[in-house]
Amino acid sequence: MLEGFEATPNEKKESTRAKIQRNPITADLRVFKTGAVYPSADCVTSFNLQYHMKESEVKGNGFDVIDSRELQNTKGAATPFLMIAPVSKDAGRVDLFNQTMFNEDGTPIANVMDQGSTSFGEEMLRMLKEVYGITFEGEDNFVDLTFEKVDVISTQLQNATNGIYYVPKRVTRGPLKGTMQYTRRENLDIYVLVPANLVNDNATITKTATTTTTPVGANSTVNS
Amino acid sequence: MLLTGATINDKGSLVVSFKDKSVQAPISAEDDLLNSTAGVKASSGETNIIIWPVQVESNGQPREAKDIANDLRAVRDQLEHLLLGYVTSDRAALKPYEGLDTTNGADFAASLSKQPVIDKIYKNLTTQFIAKIAEIKDLREVQTFRLLLLRRSVANHYGAFRKNFITDNPFWESEQIPAEASKVKFTTWELNKKLNDGTPVAKATVADALPTGAVSAANDILGIR
Numbered sequence: 001m002l003e004g005f006e007a008t009p010n011e012k013k014e015s016t017r018a019k020i021q022r023n024p025i026t027a028d029l030r031v032f033k034t035g036a037v038y039p040s041a042d043c044v045t046s047f048n049l050q051y052h053m054k055e056s057e058v059k060g061n062g063f064d065v066i067d068s069r070e071l072q073n074t075k076g077a078a079t080p081f082l083m084i085a086p087v088s089k090d091a092g093r094v095d096l097f098n099q100t101m102f103n104e105d106g107t108p109i110a111n112v113m114d115q116g117s118t119s120f121g122e123e124m125l126r127m128l129k130e131v132y133g134i135t136f137e138g139e140d141n142f143v144d145l146t147f148e149k150v151d152v153i154s155t156q157l158q159n160a161t162n163g164i165y166y167v168p169k170r171v172t173r174g175p176l177k178g179t180m181q182y183t184r185r186e187n188l189d190i191y192v193l194v195p196a197n198l199v200n201d202n203a204t205i206t207k208t209a210t211t212t213t214t215p216v217g218a219n220s221t222v223n224s
Numbered sequence: 225m226l227l228t229g230a231t232i233n234d235k236g237s238l239v240v241s242f243k244d245k246s247v248q249a250p251i252s253a254e255d256d257l258l259n260s261t262a263g264v265k266a267s268s269g270e271t272n273i274i275i276w277p278v279q280v281e282s283n284g285q286p287r288e289a290k291d292i293a294n295d296l297r298a299v300r301d302q303l304e305h306l307l308l309g310y311v312t313s314d315r316a317a318l319k320p321y322e323g324l325d326t327t328n329g330a331d332f333a334a335s336l337s338k339q340p341v342i343d344k345i346y347k348n349l350t351t352q353f354i355a356k357i358a359e360i361k362d363l364r365e366v367q368t369f370r371l372l373l374l375r376r377s378v379a380n381h382y383g384a385f386r387k388n389f390i391t392d393n394p395f396w397e398s399e400q401i402p403a404e405a406s407k408v409k410f411t412t413w414e415l416n417k418k419l420n421d422g423t424p425v426a427k428a429t430v431a432d433a434l435p436t437g438a439v440s441a442a443n444d445i446l447g448i449r
Contacts, residue, residue, distance in 0.1 A: 162363065164310075164398075180402070180404075186312040187312060
């Protein structure tokens, strides 16, 4: 050791950047401009989103996100809107919170609160832009989304489909990238997915002409 | 296509009937391929598809249990596949063993080589199917589907439903799914086997064209007897 030299512990520099809460408190989902999506604690509990042991019979749920313009029964709606529905994680082709790796002992590596699901991010951002006119500018932008139970939509859809839904899914890889495929689902519990807040000064929401009216049956709470 | 009905014919086979919603319109080459004319055309413009009862013997020889089970599974899967176009899976589920004693697994497995037991299972599946489609008559009159039929064999040009992997390769699909996203198409294997060709072939021609045993071998692939 050098004489006269006294080692001092490294002082961790405090970031000057305000830490952004990843999980929303009052809304249901928070979508960052990177495409990362985080659920609220209430949302995780209400819809059983948490990952379970690999061999567990209880798989938990993820979400399908549906663009009204692509679903046969809603494509004629004057104002487009997004829908979201919980589906079992093992249903196949689930959009959000459906995949994690597992440790050797079968415990899930990811916590759904921290995972920041991004696999659906590009498509989610495209939907938000096209349907609600949401764009992000600057840094650390995100938008909060809430689930609105609109009985007239969920009931009419259930009646019209007889419980059978052909949910549109955009192909994200391979030679068919960009085309739509349809996944059969049954008895979906459908919510309308609407922007709740935009929590960043640098971000802007540009409402397009098609979204200047409130989404069908929803109480839009978009702030700009 | 509309599913117009199903019945048991005088030979005890299930006959499922379909009708082209635009039967008056000329069939394009593409439609001809997808809605194969290889079915039995009735005079009304209906296409009748026969699902043959499963047999425990073939050419006088007992069949292997797994082959019998596969044929029964195929019948169940095909019928449930049709029903799933209209109703959810809980309502489409058929109960093949209704009325059979399944309490002793070993005894029941052994009984699956007996024709009366197989007949009972076939009857369960087909009568339940007929009852279920009767319940959804209103839906059947309005919901249209794409239907793909396969040639039964090299020698037999009559149409049949696909038997395997029908979840990923459906032969029956709601037209609520846009045509450009349709999964109703022939697989490479089917195209290679020319199972998309509904052209009748004269028996003499088949006999001349194929080596001895080829016809029965082709039939075996589809489990046709």
